[in-house]
Amino acid sequence: MANIVSVALAGICGYGKNYIPHLLTLAKQREIQLVGAIEPYPDRCPYLSELHAAAVPIFTSLEEFYNNSFAELLILATPIDLHHRQSCLALCKGSNVLCEKPLAATIQDAEAMVKTGQESKKFIAIGYQWSFTDAIQDLKRDIMRGVFGRPKRLKSLILWPRDERYYTRNNWAGRRQSDNGNWILDSPIHNAAAHYLHNMFYVLGGKIGTSARPSSVVAELYRANNIENFDTAALRCQTDAGIELLFYVSHAIPAYRGPVICYEFENATIRYETNGYGEDNPLIAAHCKDGQIINYGCPDTQPFKKLYDSVEAARGGRLVVCGAEAALPQTLCINGAQDSMDNIVEFPDLLVSTQSVSEGNVRCVEGLTEVLSACYERAILPSELGTSWAQKGNTIDLHNYHKYPK
Numbered sequence: 001m002a003n004i005v006s007v008a009l010a011g012i013c014g015y016g017k018n019y020i021p022h023l024l025t026l027a028k029q030r031e032i033q034l035v036g037a038i039e040p041y042p043d044r045c046p047y048l049s050e051l052h053a054a055a056v057p058i059f060t061s062l063e064e065f066y067n068n069s070f071a072e073l074l075i076l077a078t079p080i081d082l083h084h085r086q087s088c089l090a091l092c093k094g095s096n097v098l099c100e101k102p103l104a105a106t107i108q109d110a111e112a113m114v115k116t117g118q119e120s121k122k123f124i125a126i127g128y129q130w131s132f133t134d135a136i137q138d139l140k141r142d143i144m145r146g147v148f149g150r151p152k153r154l155k156s157l158i159l160w161p162r163d164e165r166y167y168t169r170n171n172w173a174g175r176r177q178s179d180n181g182n183w184i185l186d187s188p189i190h191n192a193a194a195h196y197l198h199n200m201f202y203v204l205g206g207k208i209g210t211s212a213r214p215s216s217v218v219a220e221l222y223r224a225n226n227i228e229n230f231d232t233a234a235l236r237c238q239t240d241a242g243i244e245l246l247f248y249v250s251h252a253i254p255a256y257r258g259p260v261i262c263y264e265f266e267n268a269t270i271r272y273e274t275n276g277y278g279e280d281n282p283l284i285a286a287h288c289k290d291g292q293i294i295n296y297g298c299p300d301t302q303p304f305k306k307l308y309d310s311v312e313a314a315r316g317g318r319l320v321v322c323g324a325e326a327a328l329p330q331t332l333c334i335n336g337a338q339d340s341m342d343n344i345v346e347f348p349d350l351l352v353s354t355q356s357v358s359e360g361n362v363r364c365v366e367g368l369t370e371v372l373s374a375c376y377e378r379a380i381l382p383s384e385l386g387t388s389w390a391q392k393g394n395t396i397d398l399h400n401y402h403k404y405p406k
Contacts (some may be wrong), residue, residue, distance in 0.1 A: 004030055005314045008071035008095075010038035010062055010086065012045040014170070015100060015317070016077025020047040022304050024054055032073075032311060036065050062086055066093050073314040075307070076100060079172050080190065081182040083235050084109035087389055091120040098310040100127040101194050102334070103327040105183040106404040110331040114324045124324040126311045131322035132305040135284050135297040139270065140203045142294070148286060149266025152168045154200045155246035157376040158193040158258040159369060162251035163360030167227055173188065174227030187221075187229045188249040196259045197235075198330040200245045203263070208321055211329045212239040218395045219337035220381050222345045224252035224352045224363040230344045232368065234381045246379055248372045252347070254357045254364045260376065335404035340393035342405070348389050 007026075024047075026032045037051055038059045043227035051058065059065040061113055066089070070086070076083060076099040084104045087097050093104040097117075103126050104110040117124045117295040130136050142148065167174045175184050184337040189197050214237045232250035239245065256275045261284075263270040268288040280302060286294040312318035371387050380391035396406065 003315055005073055005311050006071045007031045007032045007073045007075065007311065008036035008038065008065060009075045009076035009077065012037050012039045013041060014077060017046055019077065020050065020305060022307055026311065027054060036070050036215055038062055038065050041125050062089060071095050073098060073310060079184070080105050080186060081172065081178050081184045084113055087113050087124055088116045089250045091116045091122050091124070093123065096122045096195060096314045098125045098127060098306065101128055101327070102190050103331050105185045107332050107335050107401060108403050110324070110328045111402065114328060123313060123320045125306065125320045126322055126324060126327035127306050127321050128195050128327065129303045129306050130195050130199050130299045131202050131326070132309050133299045133302040135299040136199065136203065137321065139284060139296045140208065143203055144206065148268040151204060151243050152264045153244045153379060154263045155379060156196045156200060157372065157378060158196055158249045158259040159253045159372065160192060160251060160256055160258070161253055161357055161359040161362045162192070163362050165360055167210055173254055174225065174229055176228045183316050185229065185334060185338060187233065188231060188251055189247065189337065193249045196261065196329060197247050198327060199335065199370055201257050201329040202322065202326060203324065204239060204243060205324060209319065209326055211326045212241065213329045214238065214242065214333045214336065214398050216242045217333055217336040217340060219340035219393045220383060220390060221337065221341045221393070222347055224347045229303055233316065233337065234372065234375060236381060237333055248376050250368055250372060252363055252365045253369045254355050254362060279325065332398055332401060336396040336398050336401060338404065339406045340396050343393050
């Protein structure tokens with residue numbers, strides 16, 4: 001029998017609750033021993049009775065856990081501003097880490113996490129679940145092999161409504177900084193849609209565990225909701241290799257569209273589109289100029305492969321395909337985008353209304369879906385479309401960018 005890996009989960013009430021059924025199943029199969037759940041308010045966890053039934057100890061802080069126990073693998077599903085401190089604490093205690101996205105709020109924290117991982121000789125896997133899937137891994141290998149020729153332009157569009165409850169579900173949603181001054185920078189590009197910005201960098205990485213690095217970014221950042229940060233963004237990035245990446249996202253719209261991706265290469269275009277959370281299980285497909293279509297499968301059907309792969313990596317039987325180094329370019333891009341437009345643009349009041357849609361009561365901007373869709377099709381920013389409310393940010397050079405804010 002393979003070695004049983006000791007695992008602990010920090011954060012069991014938010015997204016982290018989704019790990020619990022998988023962890024309990026792995027424990028029953030004697031693949032892991034679930035040695036702790038860390039949560040300051042455990043009564044909010046919907047699986048608390050199941051954890052008690054499995055005799056899983058509950059700790060109120062990570063420090064309390066390490067004073068009493070140890071895990072070969074710590075899963076962090078905690079707020080963004082805690083990722084740096086908690087990951088480094090776990091690494092220094094000898095644990096490997098699977099940290100939910102994003103890597104960190106700031107580039108200086110991200111670089112510190114990479115350094116601590118290297119010094120501790122432990123891994124930090126980052127939970128960008130697409131990166132772990134067979135579909136993305138197979139696509140990345142073909143891109144690395146040059147099957148489609150030189151990359152030309154990659155673009156993504158994500159229109160996902162988020163209601164008023166989304167921004168009041170905790171004390172950090174939509175915020176730039178915490179009450180004690182720590183950077184959070186919560187936004188669609190740093191949270192709900194972060195996967196798809198990261199994925200553009202990731203598939204262009206020259207090795208399996210690497211991503212392309214952005215060299216510059218210009219951003220347009222807007223908000224309709226009563227939040228500190230933005231709920232709508234359009235970005236244009238350049239990579240170190242001169243590849244253009246475009247990213248469009250909003251929570252201030254009435255209906256789901258996306259993710260929609262279009263990755264243009266010399267000899268093929270890779271496409272994927274869904275409405276919502278992949279209910280239709282669409283395939284990522286390369287449409288080659290010679291008429292061939294290469295299907296890579298659906299990247300939404302293996303959302304917890306990140307967990308199973310991390311357990312195997314902690315056991316010593318698998319390489320980490322998406323670690324801190326691979327996730328760092330996304331954090332760098334986000335910080336540059338925030339610096340590009342430090343003062344978020346408010347949508348005109350006349351265009352904003354609260355609509356009751358399937359998601360709930362959503363602050364929506366009239367015509368925004370059409371503007372962002374047109375920008376995606378034409379590979380331009382809203383200000384370049386001539387949109388009346390649009391403002392363009394400054395172009396931020398990211399070559400020697402090691403501290404946010406710059």
